[in-house]
Amino acid sequence: MVNQELYPKRMQQYHEKFERIIKTINKRFTTYGYKRIKTSAFEQYDLYSKVNSSTDQTEMMKVIDRTGEVLVLRPDVTIPITRELAQNFSRLPSELRYFYVQEVFRQTQDTNTSIESTQAGIEYFCESSPEADAEVIALACHTMKDLGFTDIKIEIGHAAFFSELVQGLPLSLQQINQLKTLIQAKNVVEIGPFLRQFQIDPEVMEAIERIPFLYGNIEDVVKRASKTLLTTNMEKTLDYLLKLHATLKTYGLEQYIIIDLGLINHMGYYSGVIFQGFVEKYGKPVLMGGRYDELGEKFGAVLPAIGFACEIESLVQVTEQREVSAAFPIDVKIVYEEEQLNFAITIANELRERNYTVLSFPIRKEKADLQKTVYEIRLQVGSFSLADQEQVIPFKDLKELLTLLVGLKGGA
Structure with a gap:
């Protein structure tokens, strides 16, 4: 059965x-x-x-x-x-x-x-x-x-x-x-x-x-x-x-x-x-x-x-016995407070246009996602940050975020 x-x-x-x-x-x-x-x-x-x-x-x-x-x-x-x-x-x-x-x-x-x-x-x-x-x-x-x-x-x-x-x-x-x-x-x-x-x-x-x-x-x-x-x-x-x-x-x-x-x-x-x-x-x-x-x-x-x-x-x-998510990570995960929904959508659209794979969801659903990601963007009221496995970097707007991503990707 x-x-x-x-x-x-x-x-x-x-x-x-x-x-x-x-x-x-x-x-x-x-x-x-x-x-x-x-x-x-x-x-x-x-x-x-x-x-x-x-x-x-x-x-x-x-x-x-x-x-x-x-x-x-x-x-x-x-x-x-x-x-x-x-x-x-x-x-x-x-x-x-x-x-x-x-x-x-x-x-x-x-x-x-x-x-x-x-x-x-x-x-x-x-x-x-x-x-x-x-x-x-x-x-x-x-x-x-x-x-x-x-x-x-x-x-x-x-x-x-x-x-x-x-x-x-x-x-x-x-x-x-x-x-x-x-x-x-x-x-x-x-x-x-x-x-x-x-x-x-x-x-x-x-x-x-x-x-x-x-x-x-x-x-x-x-x-x-x-x-x-x-x-x-x-x-x-x-x-x-x-x-x-x-x-x-x-x-x-x-x-x-x-x-x-x-x-x-x-x-x-x-x-x-x-x-x-x-x-x-x-x-x-x-x-x-x-x-x-x-x-x-x-x-x-x-x-x-x-x-x-x-x-x-x-x-x-x-490849049946292999863990796919470990070998194929998502590029960017955006986690946001409800008040930052519009900004999260703006970031996601811009990154997808630049060929990043992006997942986006509110903070209340964060524990439901266990997929490995390269970068995490966290959008809270009055506080925006970009994190990889080594550091957490604050940013103030979309332009600064894109500059940070280019720098991190270039140094990888």
Whole structure:
């Protein structure tokens, strides 16, 4: 039986965490120069039928509009953003950085999985380079650190390595997908028997069987990969990953990085670097991303890009045992005597315009609020004060208060 008092509290805590995680992610994305955009909740079914992605068409939520056209509830954000850019540019005019926080809709066979989930992600439209890819992976890592995670692992692979190795093999698309699944699961027992069903060069077969073992730090992976049958493109891929890793080392993120050439393309449109992020005590990736330089060509444009997305519900779940209010304090709390209500409203409006988060309530309700705050403003008849954890400073009017806040914030 549901405890009627406990249930609303749990729901309140869940939604508070949900919103504060989004706020943290928004702030970090903005520090890297990304601008927030939105796409339509309904898209034409044909938009997704022409692009090979991870979304099975049977998983899409379909509706019929008043003209009889088939629409789908948005199952992916990257595709409509790329399509919209392609309608305006045939080639990339300059580097473009966008981020989004939107619902996506997919109906899977798992009845325990919600049809609706909230994704937060970025799309960086730019030419391929180790520097650009490293910046995006650094952003993903910094985002997880902002959320309080310490045990972070970013696994990095490259779509071209596997694609080059299986190119020209006598395998259907379905059989290649079966092989991908075996390699992704590192099922070394079944990879060999699966390949022996086909007429494949023994040297190539041996190279494919080695892929699940190409996992670990960059030096060891490159050393083991050099014993594998390498084409010129595969050698270029390894060289690219070496440069990428060197750049991530400059960011100070080396401890979080693992190279995994068995990380197979999980999105049909990825063509370069692919990566996924893990955090402590959670067995599934909390973020996934990669480079998709060829997606724009599906819409008649050249729009190279890299991006990643994370699911907010998963991040809430993995932070379930954490105290949100301790990690995400309110900026300012205003406590006032009834006679100072008008002044309290004036201060609150001004601070909110300056992007402070503000709570305001009369002194008689002070004990009801236990939320941690950075600054407390106390308005009593004939006495106004601003306090932080170290000092209490009197002020006489709004102008002086704003000067004090700027000084305290600047010295923090």
